[in-house]
Amino acid sequence: MGKGRVEAFSDGVFAIAITLLILIIEPPSGKGSLAHGLVRLWPTYLAYAASFLTIGIIWVNHHAVFHQIGKVDRPLLFLNVLFLMVVAFIPFPTHVVAEFARSEDERRAAALFYGGTLTLMAILFGLLWLYASRQLLRPDADPREVTGITRSFLPGTPSYVAATLLALVSPIASLFAIGALALFYVASISLRGRAR
Amino acid sequence: MGKGRVEAFSDGVFAIAITLLILIIEPPSGKGSLAHGLVRLWPTYLAYAASFLTIGIIWVNHHAVFHQIGKVDRPLLFLNVLFLMVVAFIPFPTHVVAEFARSEDERRAAALFYGGTLTLMAILFGLLWLYASRQLLRPDADPREVTGITRSFLPGTPSYVAATLLALVSPIASLFAIGALALFYVASISLRGRAR
Amino acid sequence: MGKGRVEAFSDGVFAIAITLLILIIEPPSGKGSLAHGLVRLWPTYLAYAASFLTIGIIWVNHHAVFHQIGKVDRPLLFLNVLFLMVVAFIPFPTHVVAEFARSEDERRAAALFYGGTLTLMAILFGLLWLYASRQLLRPDADPREVTGITRSFLPGTPSYVAATLLALVSPIASLFAIGALALFYVASISLRGRAR
């Protein structure tokens, strides 16, 4: 099983999942003006942007991992399929959070569900890297890059757990924390400068 | 018609069909709390996971087949298009089984329809391999690998037939058997260790 | 603009359009048993299969054309985008014909709309080949293959026009003719034996 084909397949799932996100948004219907309806959709736009950035970031990180790998074995394939299963699932909790963010009663459950999915994704990605970095590094992998990846992934899961649990106190703060997390990763990527 | 392009096209259909699966899940509406509604969707999550794993497995096996093929001819192309037509169809029976798994009256028909589609897919994949392994093997194909593939594909169709017919006795057991089949294939793949 | 990138983009549109077709099918709702509802969907399955085979055939032919082309220029790019615009449109008339094939009053309009779209696709593909075969053949293109492609494309447009006009007499016959056309092309491909 060639590394290239696994990467191509994963890239396909990333690209499709990220582009399908738009299907969660329906034109406003019924009461009120269109302009008002479009403005009222702001939680949906936020959820769209947060999930788009999150999948985009994960795509960049997935590439970084595969860049250090010399070969692909069955356990990695298995972890990768599970990981992609959660990535491809993201449009659904995004839809849920977009739809219920305006409901005072339900936005806690929606935020927990959304954060929980992203946490699961972070855990699986951590496991994938844990396994790959111990078993499948290519001979000429740069130890400093490997350590750098490990260091930047380590805080991922706890960060998502914290952002998710924040929903118990304040769902709104949790949503903002998840958004901020994506922005932070994007910023830390863009600030790291011209690499390679 | 280059082998690479057929593989790329097939990979595209696999990746899109697997990612479209999420569109079968709609946010819960109306009565009851969101948390309750999300929990009640468990058959949908199961159907999503079973179909995702099934398509993922088929993708891995499709690659294994094409790895042993030296060239592509028109009959193979034809079999491959029919096979992809059934793979791309999977989101629909998945949708049906997800929606009707909770209905005591209808879950038998839903399970038969779902199992029947997967059986058809297994038959077409068996035919594809039967034809390819007799006509299109590359000169340096490893006979042991070819035999290994044949041996691992042979039980595919009867297994799916059995799991489907089980629905006549117990639709629930049939669904679990189909899920277990996917898990078994995933496990047998992941336990076979680092191949190639 | 590299030929490979245009081919890859076209392949992407083919693969996505062909896989999106499944979204035209909704689980039966309401009255009657699920089994009955699934059986009643037969026009939808037929429309799905006809469009799937049609797009699959067109994909094979598109590849045959690009195999004879040495380079890509702007007019070809333009024709290709228009052609892809019609290919990507196919899920909609498929949806219409699937939904209205059972209505005696409307199946004529549905069949005309469906056939008309496929006719437009055939015309644009003919123009694409007409232009490419005069301006962009690679130096070592095999004249017999070029003539063979021209000969097999020439009847395409009139066939679709005829099948579409048949709807004025009998919409059902038109639908079957369109399906038969796809089957004929598939068969003629699969019978032509192992080429290349």
Place this chain on the structure above:
Amino acid sequence: MGKGRVEAFSDGVFAIAITLLILIIEPPSGKGSLAHGLVRLWPTYLAYAASFLTIGIIWVNHHAVFHQIGKVDRPLLFLNVLFLMVVAFIPFPTHVVAEFARSEDERRAAALFYGGTLTLMAILFGLLWLYASRQLLRPDADPREVTGITRSFLPGTPSYVAATLLALVSPIASLFAIGALALFYVASISLRGRAR
């Protein structure tokens, strides 16, 4: 981060977004004949064609930009993700404009929303080129081609701003201007003759 993988991912998003556009069109339901209903959908067809051509053009231009780039760095990656986020968003305003183009009260808001999205896309694409052309040109980039790209991109943003603001006076004229803009770009591409 290889240039090729960023291009492939972007191509994937372009191809998926362009093909998803068809999902904004629903078969006409209820009152009146099907033929009448299909004809009444003309604003939808126009919106489909305008967005399809726009994404198609942007895809061609995106390729032209990456052809001049020697490497990819993190800021470019960031700009590219933001840009793709807007491209993948286009099906939604297309849906809005298709649905509300017939409503006298709402077509102004719909046209402003649609034009605004395309303006944002043009701005981000301008920024992407501004950054890339200053920081990431490959050593052997043809200065005349670079200047040519800059010259052809410069009027993009003001043109979209103008077409969008036109909606304040006449939403219909704005929609036609946006359509004409796409046609103009397509024509200017196709007339530029056989390049490369």
